[in-house]
Amino acid sequence: MERYLRDNFDVSHKRPSEAALLRWRSAVAIVKNPRRRFRMVADLAKRAEGEKKRKNLQEKVRVALYVQKAALQFIDAGQLGSSILSKEINESGFAIEPDDLASISRTHDSKGLELNGGIAGFAKAVNVSLKDGVHSSDVAHRQNIFGSNRFAEKPSRGFWMFVWDAMQDLTLIILLLCALVSIGVGIPTEGWPKGVYDGVGIAISILLVVFVTSVSDYKQSLQFKDLENEKKNVTIQVTRDGNRQKISVYELVVGDIVHLSIGDIVPADGLFTSGYSLLIDESSLSGESEAVHVDQNTPFLLAGTKVQDGSAKMLVTSVGMRTEWGRLMDTLNEGGDDETPLQVKLNGVATIIGKIGLGFALVTFLVLTGRFLVHKIVLHEITQWSLHDASELLNFFATAVIIIVVAVPEGLPLAVTLSLAFAMKKLMNDKALVRHLSACETMGSAGTICTDKTGTLTTNHMVVQKVWICGQTKEIKSNNSELKSSISEQIFDLFLQSIFQNTSSEVVKGENGKNKVIGTPTEKALLEFGLLAGGDSNVYNDKYKILTIEPFNSNRKRMSVLVTLPGAANRSRAFCKGASEIVLEICDKLVDTNGKVVRIFEEQRKNIEKVIDVFASEALRTLSIAFKDVENSKGDKIPEENFTLLAIVGIKDPVRPGVKEAVETCKAAGISVKMVTGDNIITAKAIARECGILTDGIAIEGSEFRKKTQQEMEEIIPKIQVMARSLPLDKHTLVTHLRKDFEEVVAVTGDGTNDAPALREADIGLAMGIAGTEVAKENADVIVMDDNFTTILNVIRWGRSVYVNVQKFVQFQLTVNVVALILNFVSACVSGSAPLTAVQMLWVNMIMDTLGALALATEPPHDGLMKRPPIGRNVRLITGIMWRNIIGQSLYQLAVLLVLKFRGRQILKLNGPDATSVLNTFIFNIFVFCQVFNEINSRDMEKINVFRGMFSSWIFLGVLGSTICFQAILVEFLGTFAQTVPLNWDLWLASVLIGAVSLPLAAIFKCIPLPTMDGFADLHRRYHHHHDYVPLRSGPEMA
DSSP states (O other), X not given: OHHHHHHHSOOOSSSOOHHHHHHHHHHOOOOSOHHHHTTTSOOHHHHHHHHHHHHHHHHHHHIIIIIIHHHHTTSOHHHHOOXXXXXXXXXXXXXXXXXXXXXXXXXXXXXXXXXXXXXXHHHHHTTOBTTTBBOGGGHHHHHHHHOOSOOOOOOOOOHHHHHHHHTTOHHHHHHHHHHHHHXXXXXXXXXXXGGGHHHHHHHHHHHHHHHHHHHHHHHHHHHXXXXXXXXXXXXXXXXXXXXXXXXEGGGOOTTOEEEEOTTOBOOSEEEEEEEEEEEEEOHHHHOOOSOEEESSSSOEEOTTOEEEEEEEXXXXXXXXXXXXXXXXXXXXXXXXXXXXXXXXXXXXXXXXXXXXXXXXXXXXXXXXXXXXXXXXXXXXXXXXXXXXHHHHHHHHHHHHHHHHHHHSOXXXXXXXXXXXXXXXXXXXXXXXXXXXXXXXXXXXXXXEEEEOSTTTTBOSOOEEEEEEXXXXXXXXXXXXXXXXXXXXXXXXXXXHHHHHHSXXXXXXXXXTSSEEEESOHHHHHHHHHHHHTTOOHHHXXXXXXXXXXXXXXXXXXXXXXXEEOTTOTTEEEEEEEEEHHHHHHTEEEEEOTTSOEEEOOHHHHHHHHHHHHHHHHTTEEEEEEEEEEEESOOTTOOOOSOEEEEEEEEEEXXXXXXXXXXXXXXXXXTOEEEEEOSSOHHHHHHHHHHHTOOSSSEEEEHHXXXXXXXXXXXXXXXXXXEEESOOHHHHHHHHHHHHHTSOOOEEEEEOSGGGHHHHHHSSEEEEETTTOOHHHHHTOSEEETTOOHHHHHHHHHHHHHXXXXXXXXXXXXXXHHHHHHHHHHHHHHHHSSOSSOHHHHHHHHHIIIIIHHHHHTTOOOOGGGGGSOOOOTTOOSSOHHHHHHHHHHHHHHHHHHHHHHHHHHHHHTOOSTTHHHHHHHHHHHHHHXXXXXXXXXXXXXXXXXXXXXXXXXXXXXXXXXXXXXXXXXXXXXXXXHHTOOOOOHHHHHHHHHHHHTHHHHHHHHHTSOOXXXXXXXXXXXXXTOOTTOOOOOOTTTTO
């Protein structure tokens, strides 16, 4: 079976090939209800059609951007004319039609922009101040006139659509026809109302199955819809009411002033109003790979494009479906998401079992029909046929169909969907947003986590703790009076100027009127320090005009700004800050203890490096701040060398509570944690030791790692626990080697734009929800909303839970399948009749399908999951442990049921006309209670104590309780339709006890040793074992 599944039903969890997707689709057979079975499967035809549409739209956009834009250069502005405003726009207080506004931005119509008075004219036309932005009270009015920032979505499917899908089950349709024929035959032969009972019973059972199935599927769809809405709900920064604030992208309106920085996705069409070095990647929209510079001369920005470099403010000119991106979005999700590996594998299992079930059903029908015909031949009645004979043959056919209903485990692939939906909903409540279904199950296999330091392992609440300036180190207290008094006023003012002007953050007025800093944690720490020292950003920005900015990125590891010097022609000042040793390298001077600029000699450089090392050893993030006065500056180019070192700042970012315990849990679970950070190696090692990451492994710098050969990489990578001063390329290289050379399942955290390749390459990309850029989030599989390492651990726990829950359900359902198939087949062959009627089998089918999945696939994770190694790549889905349990339980149930079937009347001493009915009802009751107790057994496939956590799982208890209650109603009160009779208390007690015997039997089976712990990672294939990892026990000890 495993070889067949691997050959035909094996797909990659990330970006599977089209060949693999087509292969498993062609291998699927015996599908009762394709509409329901493949509801969560990608439609490849629609996807291809959507891709074709997308390319056509991209070509149109490219033509609009490059050809039409060129043509407009030759059209005189006077020829464009001005459109007459509609009455609605006139009365609304705006001076431009929404479509005209959208068209000018979309087509990059510079002539139209000029005709309307440029950016200032546009701002006037949409009635907004470029400084203060939109008034909050005006938002609803603008949405009415210009539209809301939402894209057209396909209407969600209503409940009755799911009912319709459930009714497409071919076997249920056949049974319904059989029920109608049964009623038609039953009335003439048995009279009214007795003749309709069998048919009506089957029809009611079918409706019940359809209803329960539809409710389950509908609830799943609502969960996925909530998750989809949450994924699209991006937070952006705008200026409104004169204040910079965060809003949902859905609340964005025409006239808003949007703040853009590296890694942002432009949320609407708009115009560049101010900014520096803005580089836009338009490939997602036009297909052109070359980035575009945007400035005052070419100010057009389009929704869906990405900020590759720089920062800017943008005036929104069109939103939602008036943007080209809005039209393109319709094609992006055509065909749906890729199916997960577990869904595909379980489709394979369902196909195999379906073929076996079909064979059993066919043989059963032939045997029953053959016995019937032989009986008629013996009695010389082969030429005499009646309605009763037709009814008998119909019952044989119905029995065969029922076997197919039970045998084809249609619910197997859907159990994965149910489990994933439940896990994703719970994870969203626990601050983890799963963007791709497959990531949720893949996290259970993660063997290595490459994690960032800042914000993930630390609190991301940074405070300036120490400053080295003018040759002296000062510890920062609640106020900065000591620092201010120890250096000259001129140097202190220069220090504050460097803080307030060389920054990507902003000091704004909060709703309470107090100053509030918006920006990255590092920038916030510096600005808060500056404010505490009495500085004012407005004073410096008014006095010194900013000429250009080079934003920080993970390659340069520094940020620079060039400002004018008042009263000095052709003179300017450059400020630079960033990674301490990198900024120190471009400095050849420093400010000494007397506040004088002096040359740096080798001994002084070594002393400065010692200061950096001392700060770093105290787990402080170190930044160097430098400046350079530029004479006869030409243009706005920022110098790259000969700076003067002004200060070194030590910023404290405490380790998050619970991180050390989380790392220890990872180690116990066989997961290796590696810290990959851009920080100084001494800082990184100090934090790593505090977190428990750096133990007996090594710490290495990115520059050293990059020089290693392939052979050296293979030797050193298993030992690496810390990589400092790393570039995004280093992280990508590490992930690639771990996946390809060591076959590791790798999870990677990232927050920057340059982390996108590593996030895509990793098996599971984890983007930070607070510090992460939109580009990083777009390339991630999971967004960690609170940037917390313990949340990542929670995702792993749920990932393991999903896999184990699906295995539990597979074990439970296969046991029911084996018993139901063999019981009906043997009974039909030996006695000529099946012990369970159509209605009873439909009820059993619902117990093992929808209700079984609901009970077992939604079990929450327990701590024991993190005390075993990860689930490896390409492991067997149905393990030896599962086969042991399935075979053991099946043999017990079959032995009991077949003995009762053939010797039950003698054993129970049943006499009288209703003896057969009582026996069949008793067999049916035992069969159901065996499944109830087997459901409890399936809660843990290895441990004896299956009751752990059961009484806190309300869904499981609810399903068990409802199953038992409905069984009692079916036996005691619905006998007319279910062909049962009421049982006395002795038989009820016997049913429960016989079912309960499976509990001690399961404990005995679990003590039978198996040769290997298949189902989890093959530890011999994992590289050199994980550090501190102890292999788990198996056999009786495991139990």
